[in-house]
Amino acid sequence: LAACATSAPTPSTSTSTSTSTSTAQPVVQSFICQDDSAIVATYSADGQMADLTITLPKVGLNNAAVRTERALSGSSARYVNNVNPATTYEWQTRADYGIMTIKSNNGQQYQVNCQL
Numbered sequence: 001l002a003a004c005a006t007s008a009p010t011p012s013t014s015t016s017t018s019t020s021t022s023t024a025q026p027v028v029q030s031f032i033c034q035d036d037s038a039i040v041a042t043y044s045a046d047g048q049m050a051d052l053t054i055t056l057p058k059v060g061l062n063n064a065a066v067r068t069e070r071a072l073s074g075s076s077a078r079y080v081n082n083v084n085p086a087t088t089y090e091w092q093t094r095a096d097y098g099i100m101t102i103k104s105n106n107g108q109q110y111q112v113n114c115q116l
Contacts, residue, residue, distance in 0.1 A: 031098050031114035039100055039114055041091065050079040052091055059102060059110050 024045035031039045033056075040053040052066045066089050068079035076094035090101040098114040 029116060031116055033098075033100065033112045033114035035112055037100075037112050037114070039091070039098065041093075041098070047077070050091060052079075052089070054089075054100065056100070056102075056110070056112060058112075 026045055027043045029041050029043070031041065033039060035056070035058050037054075037056045037058070039055070042051045042053075043049070048070045050068045050070075052068060054061050054064045054066055056064075066081050068081045068089060068091055071078045071080045071090075073092065076092050079091045081089040086105050088103045090103070092099045092101070096116040098116075099111060100114065101109065101111045103109045
């Protein structure tokens, strides 16, 4: 029994492991998009939020700051901002690709493809 007890992790080992995971930093990615557009996405360390800086000349956005929250998705990461009832922003990524979709309440939609 004494041999079994010596192989168990000590409390100090467990504490040092949990401390190292608490230093997670946000992840920043810069995407180049169609139509001379660009999106910089800053993802929270827990992946639940993405702060976007959006430049889409076709729709008149120049370094627009949009905060999005993680939404249900299949095999990709999907973030949505629907704070303004007139306009919804959706940012969806998978691997090195992203798609920005802007929908207005009058039925108009603009979509642009992006790549890291």
